[in-house]
Amino acid sequence: MTSSHTPSAQSPTSKKTGLARALPSGRILILFIAIVTSVIVALTPSEKREGLPFWTMRIRHYEAYEPKVAEWNARHPEKRVDMQLLHQSAFERRMLSGFLSGTPVADLLEVSSIVSPKAFLGPLDQVGFLDLTDRLHAEGVYDQFNEASFAPYTSRGRIFGLPHDVHPVLLAYRADLVEAAGIDVSQIETWDDYFRVMAPLMADHDGDGRPDRYLLEFSEIRPTEIIILMLQNGGEIFDADDRPAFANARNARLLATLITWVTGPNRRCLEVPPSSASGHRQRLDGAVIGTIAPDWMLGHWKIENPGLSGKLKVMPLPAWERGGRRVSVAQGCMMGISKTSTQIDLAWELALYLYTSAEVAEELFATNCIISPVKALWDAPFYDQPDPFFGGQKIGRLYIDYAPQIPIRTASPYTTSAEQAISTAAMALRAYADRNENYDIDALVPEAQRLLEKAQSELILFMSRNTLWEE
Structure with missing residues (x-):
C-alpha cells in the first residue's frame, strides 16, 4: 500500500537564508553598516601630509608657532615642517607605544614634563628621545638657557630635551x-x-x-x-x-x-x-x-x-x-627629538628656530604670560611693559628676576x-x-x-x- 504525502506549506521563517537564520535582524543591520562604512573609508582618499612631523600638545604653543612655521615653510620649501596638535592623552599613548615598539612617531615632539619622564624608564640606551647632551654643550646652546630649566628633562646626567619655559611660581x-x-x-x-x-x-x-x-x-x-x-x-x-x-x-x-x-x-x-x-x-x-x-x-x-x-x-x-x-x-614642556628620526639635524634646527625666536617668545608672553628660558631674551623690552591687568606692574620683569632662583624639578x-x-x-x-x-x-x-x-x-x-x- 502506497501512502500519499502532501508537503505542508512553508512558513515565512523557513524561507530565511542561512545567514538570516544565524544572525538576528539587528545584527544584520550592524553588519551591513560596518561593511558600508568600511567601503567608504577605504575609498576616501587619505590626507597627504608632507614635511618633518612635529607634534605638540599645547594649543597656545601651537598658535604661537603657526606664523613661524608658515614662515619657515615659505623660506625652506625643501625642508617643510608638518606641525600637528594632539590631545595630551593621545600624544602620550602614541609616543610611548612608538618608543617601546619601534613604530614611527614624529621626528620632533613637544611634550609636557608630566609625560616626558615616563620615557626615561629603563636603560639609557633604550630611551626613545635623542640624547642632546653633547650637542647642547658643543654648540654652546646649554649656556644660553636657564640652567635649572633642564632638570626635568635630565636623567642620569644626560639631557633629552630643550626646555620650553621656566615657569617660576x-x-x-x-x-x-x-x-x-x-x-x-x-x-x-x-x-x-x-x-x-x-x-x-x-x-x-x-x-x-x-x-x-x-x-x-x-x-x-x-x-x-x-x-x-x-x-x-x-x-x-x-x-x-x-x-x-x-x-x-x-x-x-x-x-x-x-x-x-x-x-x-x-x-x-x-x-x-x-x-x-x-x-x-x-x-x-x-x-x-x-x-x-x-x-x-x-x-x-x-x-x-x-x-x-x-x-x-x-x-x-x-x-x-x-x-x-x-x-x-x-611643570613645563620640552622639545625632544625621536632617536629613530632620519632628519635629526633638521629637527634640531627647527627646535632652536622656535625656542630661541624673539617673536615666539613675545607671542607666548603676550597671550600666556610665559617667560622664555633663553637668557638673552630676558632683556627684551616687551617684558618691561606695565600690565594694566595687574595694576600696572611689570609682570614679565618680576618673574624673570626670580627665574634663576627656581628649585630643581625631578625627572x-x-x-x-x-x-x-x-x-x-x-x-x-x-x-x-x-x-x-x-x-x-x-x-x-x-x-x-x-x-x-x-x-x-x-x-x-x-x-x-x-x-x-x-x-
Whole structure:
C-alpha cells in the first residue's frame, strides 16, 4: 500500500537564508553598516601630509608657532615642517607605544614634563628621545638657557630635551582688597608674616560665623600646590639615583604646617576649583586673597576671567624662613627629538628656530604670560611693559628676576605617582588632625612622618614590580 504525502506549506521563517537564520535582524543591520562604512573609508582618499612631523600638545604653543612655521615653510620649501596638535592623552599613548615598539612617531615632539619622564624608564640606551647632551654643550646652546630649566628633562646626567619655559611660581593677590584695607605687603617676608599681616581680611562682617574671605587658595587634595611649596622649602622628592626620598623630617614638618592652614580653629585657606566657572566666580568675588601662581596662570586668567583686570598684583612667594627662597617652580614642556628620526639635524634646527625666536617668545608672553628660558631674551623690552591687568606692574620683569632662583624639578618616571602619594598622606593627616582635634604643628609632625614613610614604602614596592626600574 502506497501512502500519499502532501508537503505542508512553508512558513515565512523557513524561507530565511542561512545567514538570516544565524544572525538576528539587528545584527544584520550592524553588519551591513560596518561593511558600508568600511567601503567608504577605504575609498576616501587619505590626507597627504608632507614635511618633518612635529607634534605638540599645547594649543597656545601651537598658535604661537603657526606664523613661524608658515614662515619657515615659505623660506625652506625643501625642508617643510608638518606641525600637528594632539590631545595630551593621545600624544602620550602614541609616543610611548612608538618608543617601546619601534613604530614611527614624529621626528620632533613637544611634550609636557608630566609625560616626558615616563620615557626615561629603563636603560639609557633604550630611551626613545635623542640624547642632546653633547650637542647642547658643543654648540654652546646649554649656556644660553636657564640652567635649572633642564632638570626635568635630565636623567642620569644626560639631557633629552630643550626646555620650553621656566615657569617660576610667585603669589598673585587681590591688591584692590588688600590696599583698601591699608595693608602693606612690603612687611611680608615669610608665610607667618603673610598670614599675620593679611589676617584683618578674614573678619566676619556679615555675621554668618564664617570669615568673609580666606587668605590663600590651597587644599591638601591638590598635589600640585603641595609639591610647589615642598620644592620651595628645599624638600627632596627623589634622590640623585631617582629613588623616592620624600619621607624626611623637612617634608613632614611642612606637611604638618599645611594641615593647620586648611583645618582647625586657625584655618586660613579655601579650596577653589582651578579652572571651572565656579572657581573663577569665587576669585572674582574675593573669596580668596592669594593664589600660588606660575607665570602661565596669569595668562590663563586674562583669557578665562577678564573681570579680574585691575584687581590683582603679584609679589614673591613668602619664604618658609627669613632669608629663604621667595620663588618655586611648576611643570613645563620640552622639545625632544625621536632617536629613530632620519632628519635629526633638521629637527634640531627647527627646535632652536622656535625656542630661541624673539617673536615666539613675545607671542607666548603676550597671550600666556610665559617667560622664555633663553637668557638673552630676558632683556627684551616687551617684558618691561606695565600690565594694566595687574595694576600696572611689570609682570614679565618680576618673574624673570626670580627665574634663576627656581628649585630643581625631578625627572623621575614616577614623579606623578610620588605627588599623588604625598597628597594621599596629606589627606590622611588632615583626617587624623580632625579626628583627634589636634591642630598643633609639633604634635602633628610624628604622624606626618609616619604617613610619608608609609606612602614612600608603598611607592618603592610599586616601583620594584617594574623590572626596568633597577636598570
